[in-house]
Amino acid sequence: MKTAALVSALLGVIATPGAYSRIVARHEAKREVEVAEVSSSSSPQYCDAPVSKAKVEFPESLVGRAAGADGLQYDMYSGYVNVTDAPDYLFYWLFEADMDAEAAADAPLIVWTNGGPGCSAMEGATTENGPLVLYRIKESYELATGQLSANPYAWNKLGHVLYVDQPRYVGNSFGYGDKVTSSVDAGKDIVTFLQGWYELFPEHAARDVIISGESYGGHYIPAWTSAIMDHNEALAAQTDSAAADDGVLIPLKGVAIGNGCVNDTVQGTEPYIDFLKANDLIPSSANPKNQGTANVLMAAHIGYQPNFYDFRVQDVSCSACYSYNYTEWSYWFLRDDVKEALNICGEAGEDAFAGSAGGCINLGGFDRGDTFDYSAALARALDAGIDVSFYYGKNDLACNYKGGYDVATTLEWSGAEAFKSAPLVQVPGGQVQKYGGLAWHQVDGAGHMVPLDQPSNAYNAISELVADSSGRGQQPSSG
Numbered sequence: 001m002k003t004a005a006l007v008s009a010l011l012g013v014i015a016t017p018g019a020y021s022r023i024v025a026r027h028e029a030k031r032e033v034e035v036a037e038v039s040s041s042s043s044p045q046y047c048d049a050p051v052s053k054a055k056v057e058f059p060e061s062l063v064g065r066a067a068g069a070d071g072l073q074y075d076m077y078s079g080y081v082n083v084t085d086a087p088d089y090l091f092y093w094l095f096e097a098d099m100d101a102e103a104a105a106d107a108p109l110i111v112w113t114n115g116g117p118g119c120s121a122m123e124g125a126t127t128e129n130g131p132l133v134l135y136r137i138k139e140s141y142e143l144a145t146g147q148l149s150a151n152p153y154a155w156n157k158l159g160h161v162l163y164v165d166q167p168r169y170v171g172n173s174f175g176y177g178d179k180v181t182s183s184v185d186a187g188k189d190i191v192t193f194l195q196g197w198y199e200l201f202p203e204h205a206a207r208d209v210i211i212s213g214e215s216y217g218g219h220y221i222p223a224w225t226s227a228i229m230d231h232n233e234a235l236a237a238q239t240d241s242a243a244a245d246d247g248v249l250i251p252l253k254g255v256a257i258g259n260g261c262v263n264d265t266v267q268g269t270e271p272y273i274d275f276l277k278a279n280d281l282i283p284s285s286a287n288p289k290n291q292g293t294a295n296v297l298m299a300a301h302i303g304y305q306p307n308f309y310d311f312r313v314q315d316v317s318c319s320a321c322y323s324y325n326y327t328e329w330s331y332w333f334l335r336d337d338v339k340e341a342l343n344i345c346g347e348a349g350e351d352a353f354a355g356s357a358g359g360c361i362n363l364g365g366f367d368r369g370d371t372f373d374y375s376a377a378l379a380r381a382l383d384a385g386i387d388v389s390f391y392y393g394k395n396d397l398a399c400n401y402k403g404g405y406d407v408a409t410t411l412e413w414s415g416a417e418a419f420k421s422a423p424l425v426q427v428p429g430g431q432v433q434k435y436g437g438l439a440w441h442q443v444d445g446a447g448h449m450v451p452l453d454q455p456s457n458a459y460n461a462i463s464e465l466v467a468d469s470s471g472r473g474q475q476p477s478s479g
Contacts, residue, residue: 044347046174050080050089051343053200058132058148058341066132066150074098074131074156078343081196083168083189086177090193091165093122093342094201095131095156108159108208108253108466111194113166115215115260117183117367119360120171120352121163122333124214128451129155129458130163134332138324138452146332153455158466160204162197166190166220169361172333174348179363183219184372187227194228195247210254210465215399215448218260219367222377228252229384254387254469255378256462259399259448263375266410267403269294275402279395281311310395310447319356326358333359379413387437387469391461393446393453394430401442408433408440429457439464 056076063072074096080089097104112129114121126134131154137144155161165171167180167189180186198205211228213221228250235249261267272291276282281298288294299305307313308323320327332338333353351361378388390408392401409420419435430443441461446453450461 044174044350046348047346050174050345050348051078052081053077053079054343056093056341056343059337062146062337062341063132063148066148068150077201079200080173080345081193081200083192083196084175084177086175088168088175088177089173089345090168090189091172091174091344091348092193092197093125093163095125095154095161095163097158097160098131098154098156104160108210108469109204110155110159110161110210110212110462110466111190112155112161112163113213113217113220115213115217115220116170116360116363117167117216117219118170118363119216120333121165122171123329123359124451125163126332127329128214128449129153129455129462130161131156134329137329137332138326141325141328144328146328146335151455153451153459155451155459155462158459158463159210160207164190164193166193167363169351170363171352171359172342172344172349174345181363181365182367182370182372183223183374184227184370186220187223187225190224191227191231191247191250194250198248205248206251208251208253208469210256210462210469211252212256212258212462214258214260214450216261218257218262218399219374221255221257221260222262222374223372225252225255225381225386226372226377229380229386252381252386254389254465255381256389256391256465258390258450258458259392259396259401260390260404261399262378262404262407263410266375266406267399271402271406272400275400278402279311281306306397307447308398309449310393310453311397312395312447320358322358330354330357330359375407375411379411379416382411382413382415382437385437387439387465389439389441389461389465391441391443391450391458393443393448393450395446395453396448398448405440405442408438411438413438429454437468439468 054077056078076095078093080091082089097107099107112121112124114123124130127138131151132148133151134144135149165173167186168175169179180189211221211224232249235246238246269291273288273294276294276298277284282294282301286297288297305315307315315323316325318325318327320330330353333349351357352359382388390404392404394401415436415438419438422433422435424431424433430441433440443450443454443457446457451458
């Protein structure tokens, strides 16, 4: 593809409401430029029997300084849970809570996904909110050491954090059946996954659950929410003996979405144009008719092609570049010592991390023809007593905060009018608006990945959600 055509394609990604992250048209356009150089020309070869549960123990060469003289103060586990008869395995990485035993006993389980659709949760685990991070590896890859650093704002200081590579085949997940084609079906898989995971970790089965994600997680998390609530209500409607065969209650207490694209109807052209004008990214007198035209105006107005995830930064170009350079981060997961430590099954992960994939796989027409109401799923959660928290970096182009705020203020729940009337309060590093179970956080100086750009603000948002949701949550009826 010629350079001009590639630029046009990249601009079109931002212009397309459904193309929320690097895997969609942006990824496909780059694959026309360079064919991914995978380590094998054939399909990845998996192990005979994937590990279901094993400790993650990194060699000192990878984690020595981060562990400190006394070693890590928490345990890590990883493995695979089958979600179909095919089978199809979802990979997980669990960080136990980094707190004393008494506090850990009451701490929630925080489940995290990245977006895409098709991108690995390992990005969140190792560059955003996990306790062991490859510090700034996407921004300054030339300085990358391959060693993990301690993250002072790790979310496992607030609870036990479970990172899941989903939907099927994403990241280190693998299988022998069909790929999931919708967020709704991905939500059903998560219910099945958690049921299987609870069998491996029964000590976590009764723990409060908070589900969280960013970017296309704006679709995943509402779909998960709906699937979990459906599951819980179905269990409550059954007799005890019948319910035993269908699993256990998932005690969902809170939902967190970071810079998520939730509602195509609300997060459209108008708030995007308002966002660009408010930040002097296009002339105030401009009147573009669509987002593609607006993006052309933006590049001309500011004099550079902006980073898709943070308009303050110039976009970079390379085989595995998706506004940031994912090369070193992605290939880190193909290292033999990393794969051994994480209990990866054979060559699982090759499709996601090799070549120019940058941690993602291509899910094609995912959510095509989608009719699921994601806003309604969040409203249903709020009315059931499940807290919902949004946090948005204000410099993001992919899922801008103006559109996100429109989602928060148009949710049709019992506290909608009171929330809209609540003040937007200045707090350190941003602004917060809250009423009842709904919280809105907009973060200054942050782009798409708030835990990366302003980790203390993301940590505070989740800390407040953990505190607010304690003792709350869905209470299924008994009949």
